[in-house]
Amino acid sequence: SQKIEQNSEALNIQEGKTATLTCNYTNYSPAYLQWYRQDPGRGPVFLLLIRENEKEKRKERLKVTFDTTLKQSLFHITASQPADSATYLCALGYNNNDMRFGAGTRLTVKP
Amino acid sequence: DGGITQSPKYLFRKEGQNVTLSCEQNLNHDAMYWYRQDPGQGLRLIYYSQIVNDFQKGDIAEGYSVSREKKESFPLTVTSAQKNPTAFYLCASSMGVATNEKLFFGSGTQLSVL
Numbered sequence: 666s667q668k669i670e671q672n673s674e675a676l677n678i679q680e681g682k683t684a685t686l687t688c689n690y691t692n693y694s695p696a697y698l699q700w701y702r703q704d705p706g707r708g709p710v711f712l713l714l715i716r717e718n719e720k721e722k723r724k725e726r727l728k729v730t731f732d733t734t735l736k737q738s739l740f741h742i743t744a745s746q747p748a749d750s751a752t753y754l755c756a757l758g759y760n761n762n763d764m765r766f767g768a769g770t771r772l773t774v775k776p
Numbered sequence: 777d778g779g780i781t782q783s784p785k786y787l788f789r790k791e792g793q794n795v796t797l798s799c800e801q802n803l804n805h806d807a808m809y810w811y812r813q814d815p816g817q818g819l820r821l822i823y824y825s826q827i828v829n830d831f832q833k834g835d836i837a838e839g840y841s842v843s844r845e846k847k848e849s850f851p852l853t854v855t856s857a858q859k860n861p862t863a864f865y866l867c868a869s870s871m872g873v874a875t876n877e878k879l880f881f882g883s884g885t886q887l888s889v890l
Contacts, residue, residue, distance in 0.1 A: 669818060697876040708780075708866050708881030709819075716876070754818070761807060762832070762873045766818035 667693045671755060671767040679775055684742040686770045688755035691736060693765070695757035698731055698738050703752045703769065712753075713740075745774045779803065782867050782882035788890050789854065789861055797852045797885045799867035805880070807873045808850040812836060813864040813884075822865075825850055826873045854887060862888050 672687035688698070697716045701709035715722045715731045715738070722729045728741040738757075742749050752771045758764035780801045789795045801808065807826050811819040821834030825844040839858025844850055854861045864886050868879040 674816075699876075699878065701879075701881075706884070706886075708782075708868070708884050709879075710881070711878035714876065714878060756819075758876070760874050760876065761809075761870050761879065762821070762824050762826075762834075764821070764879075766811075766820075768816055768818050 667691070667765060669693075669755065669757065669765055669767040671753075671770045673770055674768075675771045675773065677773045677775065678745055680746060682745055684745045684749065684772055684774070686740040686753050686755075686772065688738040688740070688757075688767055689736060690757060690765075693736070693757065694733070695765075696759045698729075698755060698757040699764075700727075700729060700738075700740050701754045701756065703754055705752075709754055742772075745772075747774045747776050750774050780867055780869055780880055780882035782865075782885050784885060785883070787885055787887045789887060790890050792856045794853055794855050795887065797854070797865055797867075797887070799850045799852065799882060800848055801850075801867075801869045801880070802848060803869055803880060804847070805869035805871055806847070807870045808844070809868040809870075809879065810834075810840070810842065810850070810852045811866040811868065813866055819866065822852065824873060 700712045703709040752769040754769045755767045783798045809824040810822040823842045825831040841853045867882040
């Protein structure tokens with residue numbers, strides 16, 4: 666069966682460091698992968714989308730990579746700030762009605 | 777101020793009762809979705825709608841029902857047949873279903889059983 670795993674339930678890092686979150690999947694060949702940010706008690710907010718034929722995408726301090734051979738995506742936040750503390754979700758699929766979400770990684774950036 | 781509005785924020789259900797969660801969007805999106813979020817699990821799709829008066833079951837539709845009488849509105853009813861309804865419910869929208877565009881989410885409704 667299809668499985669999506671995000672590297673760890675929680676990740677703690679020091680302010681200014683780079684946070685790296687992992688999304689691994691099995692038994693699946695998605696056409697695209699998305700990353701969302703979710704704050705407690707709120708809905709997810711879209712951050713980045715990367716397609717299967719793209720290796721890397723950047724947006725300000727965010728970078729996403731997509732390795733279809735390893736079946737893995739890495740999500741990086743450089744120069745992290747306490748305001749980056751949130752849960753980050755990966756989602757993958759072919760179309761919007763078949764997206765599969767990971768359980769998320771809770772990131773805490775300490776001052 | 778465009779977006780998706782879910783109400784209520786918190787909802788309590790008594791045994792045997794049906795409850796309805798509201799979802800309204802003013803983004804002029806054709807597609808709308810309902811997801812359920814449980815601790816430690818990824819979001820799971822309950823129902824989605826591509827167009828007015830049409831909707832399709834997702835992975836966990838049993839015990840739920842929806843309607844799409846207006847483009848802006850996609851209410852979810854949690855029926856008494858749903859034996860484990862306690863969860864955080866999220867409504868989302870996108871321009872279409874057969875695309876891979878981003879989803880816009882509401883702020884969610886936390887449903888608990890009394």
